[in-house]
Amino acid sequence: MSMAKTLHKIKCKVSYDGGAYGGFQLQENVVTIQQMLEEALLSIVKEPTRIYGSGRTDAGVHAKEQVFHFHTTIQIPEDRWPLAFNKKLPEDIVVLEAAYVPDHFHARFDVVEKTYRYCLWNHRLPNIFKRRYSWHVPYSLDIGAMRQAASFLIGEHDFTSFCSSKAVVEDKVRHVYEISIEEEESGEIWLTFRGKGFLYNMVRIMVGTLVQVGSGKYSCEAVKDILDAKDRHQAGVTAPAQGLFLWNVKY
Amino acid sequence: MSMAKTLHKIKCKVSYDGGAYGGFQLQENVVTIQQMLEEALLSIVKEPTRIYGSGRTDAGVHAKEQVFHFHTTIQIPEDRWPLAFNKKLPEDIVVLEAAYVPDHFHARFDVVEKTYRYCLWNHRLPNIFKRRYSWHVPYSLDIGAMRQAASFLIGEHDFTSFCSSKAVVEDKVRHVYEISIEEEESGEIWLTFRGKGFLYNMVRIMVGTLVQVGSGKYSCEAVKDILDAKDRHQAGVTAPAQGLFLWNVKY
Numbered sequence: 001m002s003m004a005k006t007l008h009k010i011k012c013k014v015s016y017d018g019g020a021y022g023g024f025q026l027q028e029n030v031v032t033i034q035q036m037l038e039e040a041l042l043s044i045v046k047e048p049t050r051i052y053g054s055g056r057t058d059a060g061v062h063a064k065e066q067v068f069h070f071h072t073t074i075q076i077p078e079d080r081w082p083l084a085f086n087k088k089l090p091e092d093i094v095v096l097e098a099a100y101v102p103d104h105f106h107a108r109f110d111v112v113e114k115t116y117r118y119c120l121w122n123h124r125l126p127n128i129f130k131r132r133y134s135w136h137v138p139y140s141l142d143i144g145a146m147r148q149a150a151s152f153l154i155g156e157h158d159f160t161s162f163c164s165s166k167a168v169v170e171d172k173v174r175h176v177y178e179i180s181i182e183e184e185e186s187g188e189i190w191l192t193f194r195g196k197g198f199l200y201n202m203v204r205i206m207v208g209t210l211v212q213v214g215s216g217k218y219s220c221e222a223v224k225d226i227l228d229a230k231d232r233h234q235a236g237v238t239a240p241a242q243g244l245f246l247w248n249v250k251y
Numbered sequence: 252m253s254m255a256k257t258l259h260k261i262k263c264k265v266s267y268d269g270g271a272y273g274g275f276q277l278q279e280n281v282v283t284i285q286q287m288l289e290e291a292l293l294s295i296v297k298e299p300t301r302i303y304g305s306g307r308t309d310a311g312v313h314a315k316e317q318v319f320h321f322h323t324t325i326q327i328p329e330d331r332w333p334l335a336f337n338k339k340l341p342e343d344i345v346v347l348e349a350a351y352v353p354d355h356f357h358a359r360f361d362v363v364e365k366t367y368r369y370c371l372w373n374h375r376l377p378n379i380f381k382r383r384y385s386w387h388v389p390y391s392l393d394i395g396a397m398r399q400a401a402s403f404l405i406g407e408h409d410f411t412s413f414c415s416s417k418a419v420v421e422d423k424v425r426h427v428y429e430i431s432i433e434e435e436e437s438g439e440i441w442l443t444f445r446g447k448g449f450l451y452n453m454v455r456i457m458v459g460t461l462v463q464v465g466s467g468k469y470s471c472e473a474v475k476d477i478l479d480a481k482d483r484h485q486a487g488v489t490a491p492a493q494g495l496f497l498w499n500v501k502y
Contacts, residue, residue: 017379062380082376094379125333128268128345129313133380 005073010081011101012070016063017092019132019242023059024066030059033093037068040088045074054107054114054249058201060241062133064117065096067249069107105251113177113196113250116203119243120189120211127187134188135207135243141214143183148220149213150179150191152227153206160230162209164201164238172199172230179206192247201238209236256324261332262352263321267314268343270383270493274310275317284308284344288319291339296325305358305365305500309452311492313384315368316347318500320358356502364428364447364501367454370494371440371462378438385439386458386494392465394434399471400464401430401442403478404457411481413457414450415489423450423481430457443498452489460487 014037022030026038034051041049054067076084081098089095119134121127126136153162156175163172178194191210193203209226212218218226218236226234265288273281277289285302292300305318327335332349340346370385372378377387404413404427411423429445442461444454460477463469469477469487477485 015379017382064380086377091377091382092379094377096376125347126337126342126345128266128343129315129384131268131342 006075007071007073007103008075009069009071009101009103009105010098011105011107012068012081012085012098013096014063014066014068015094015096016066017132018057018060018062020092021059023061024053024055024057024063033057033063033066034068036089036093037085037095040085041070041072043088044084045072052107054111055197057246058204058241058244061244061246062242063246065248066246067107067251069101069105110251111197111249113194114198114246115248115250116193116198117245117247118191118193118203118207118239119245120191120207121187122183122189123187130188132242133245135211135240137189137211137215139215141189141211142216143181143189143214145216145220146210146214147181149210149218149223150181150206152220152223154179157227158230159199159202159227161226161232161235162202162205163199163232164205165232167200169199174199174202181210204239204241204244205232205235205237207239207243211239212236257326258322258324258354259326260320260322260352260354260356261349262356262358263319263332263336263349264347265314265317265319266345266347267317268383269308269311269313271343272310274312275304275306275308275314281310284314284317285319287340287344288336288346291336292321292323294339295335296323303358305362306448308497309455309492309495312495312497313493314497316499317497318358318502320352320356361502362448362500364445365449365497366499366501367444367449368496368498369442369444369454369458369490370496371442371458372438373434373440374438381439383493384496386462386491388440388462388466390466392440392462393467394432394440394465396471397461397465398432400461400469400474401432401457403471403474405430408478409481410450410453410478412477412483412486413453413460414483415452415456416483418451420450425450425453432461455490455492455495456483456486456488458490458494462490463487 024033026034051068051070082095085095121130121134121136160172176195180192182190275284277285302319302321333346336346372385372387407426427446431443433441
């Protein structure tokens with residue numbers, strides 16, 4: 001007769017600098033965040049343990065707060081989990097907090113809302129201290145026009161035009177709750193995107209297109225036509241990964 | 252009969268991320284900022300040209316604005332110099348501006364005032380996006396006590412206790428015009444030091460000592476005794492290089 005061990009479910013928040021990684025999700029031939037977290041976890045709980053993220057982030061994209069969960073029979077106090085992880089993790093990945101959660105919780109399926117933020121460095125000269133965490137746009141931008149164009153992207157739309165043509169999902173309808181654009185005195189411009197979920201490269205293509213509205217390549221109204229076209233080739237460039245942060249995941 | 256070529260003197264502002272370098276000044280067996288600037292300059296003007304900085308910065312220390320000058324017979328418009336340099340420089344060094352200056356100007360001897368700033372990340376958890384540009388101090392700090400202690404360092408003093416014992420200069424009297432300590436909502440604490448000049452490691456030892464006042468290791472008044480002792484061993488730790496920025500040089 002064997003005693004069944006109790007299985008605990010743990011939800012963690014993690015912050016990472018994506019610069020050195022091939023994205024969140026496990027992949028062949030490239031080091032990923034998930035791999036680093038699973039390796040750290042293996043050395044804590046001494047058995048291979050799968051972790052489940054709230055979703056992927058692309059190669060080079062950062063997370064201020066990503067969420068993942070895992071199961072384990074090991075029970076240690078909630079506030080010890082981050083310390084245990086961080087002792088095993090490199091300095092560009094930090095587990096911020098951990099909590100025991102009911103077994104029905106799922107880091108991916110239970111997401112209610114995600115916030116992404118994108119940082120532009122809008123100055124004639126590069127800012128070397130921001131180079132890993134922003135997109136340097138050296139020409140002046142019409143922020144008013146960008147805000148106007150962004151307003152056409154808010155709401156429920158078919159975002160086929162704003163989705164990588166490599167994406168495999170069928171349903172390209174997504175609901176964007178909010179897009180805000182804030183200029184800071186320092187020269188940074190922060191674009192914030194809030195929605196239930198986003199397609200592959202969607203935030204980066206929205207940013208690239210909005211920047212091209214700001215520089216005068218597209219009119220504000222062109223964004224409506226781009227949406228209607230349902231064709232990736234109609235939209236603007238994909239903004240580089242290093243300016244993008246998964247900022248927050250709500251449950 | 253040869254025509255003497257006119258020699259022009261050029262003053263440049265440069266920003267650098269010191270993380271990958273052995274400091275500003277040329278050294279054997281380690282890559283320095285000066286070396287990178289002189290190599291870039293060689294490929295522009297096609298002859299070896301010495302540059303003169305406003306002073307050294309230690310290995311790992313950054314500069315928001317360092318100043319240097321050089322002589323050349325090449326004359327190109329002022330606003331083309333930064334572009335010419337930046338084409339040859341790596342992405343962690345950027346020449347911000349250049350100006351032709353009278354021949355009596357000297358980047359080191361004509362300094363009127365220097366400002367250094369130091370960034371603390373004061374939070375229980377590390378901030379991975381600041382890790383290259385701040386010192387993570389995970390315990391709480393008594394900012395009031397730090398400000399009080401800092402007030403004893405302002406003015407003209409013999410800073411022997413706040414100078415690396417490796418320093419070779421005789422005269423350790425320096426005049427600190429201002430020290431300010433600002434807490435930001437984000438969790439950053441910025442210490443600003445303004446003075447005509449600083450000794451080797453002086454800002455970093457002042458920061459280390461002030462942090463140890465903030466944590467309760469030293470009383471505010473202890474700083475007066477430390478100054479009086481004229482002994483490096485009496486002062487606190489040397490704060491790590493990566494939090495320090497040469498912020499500005501005035502002429």
